[in-house]
Amino acid sequence: MVEFAFVLPILVLLTIAAVNFGIVVKDWISVTNTARVAGRAAAVARFDNGPGCPGVNAAVDAAMTRQGFSPSDATVTPSDPNCVAGSQVKVKVSRPWSVSVPFLPFSPSGTITSDVTEDIE
Numbered sequence: 001m002v003e004f005a006f007v008l009p010i011l012v013l014l015t016i017a018a019v020n021f022g023i024v025v026k027d028w029i030s031v032t033n034t035a036r037v038a039g040r041a042a043a044v045a046r047f048d049n050g051p052g053c054p055g056v057n058a059a060v061d062a063a064m065t066r067q068g069f070s071p072s073d074a075t076v077t078p079s080d081p082n083c084v085a086g087s088q089v090k091v092k093v094s095r096p097w098s099v100s101v102p103f104l105p106f107s108p109s110g111t112i113t114s115d116v117t118e119d120i121e
Contacts, residue, residue, distance in 0.1 A: 013101060020099040024112075027097055030067075032114040035093040038063040038074055039116035042089045053083035056120070060091055069093065083120055090117045 038060045045059035056078060061071035073093055080087035098109035 013103065017099070017101050020101065024097050024099060027095060028112050028114075031093050031095050031112045034064065034067040034069050035074075035091055035114040035116045037067055038093065039089070039091040039118045042076060042091055043118035043120055045083075045120075051081060053078050053081070053089075056083045056089055064093075069095070078120075080120075085120055087120050088117055089120055090115060 041059040041063035042056045045055045053076070057076055060074050060076050064071045064074050073095055075092040075094075077090040077092070078087060079089070083089065092113065092115035094111050094113045096109065097112050098107060100107045
């Protein structure tokens with residue numbers, strides 16, 4: 001029984017750390033998928049092209065919202081300022097992450113970033 005009292009806190013901390021790691025992996029997958037979906041939406045945005053690419057930006061914002069992200073999490077960088085067919089658009093999605101395990105003095109954190117480059121159709 002005494003051995004269990006010594007081992008239990010370590011097992012609880014390892015379990016909490018594993019759950020937090022799983023959450024970070026889920027967030028990484030979500031960011032990667034959102035970048036892919038937003039990049040595809042930007043590539044097939046066939047409406048309202050012109051200076052500043054308002055159609056592409058609107059398509060990316062809508063895709064980000066549908067995926068449960070804020071449109072401000074995405075950065076859109078077109079290779080052509082008018083977003084004409086045949087040019088490329090790069091969509092970069094970034095989200096912060098952090099892991100907090102109780103009773104440990106450190107809390108790692110950072111930013112998950114994924115980017116995709118698509119040809120505008």
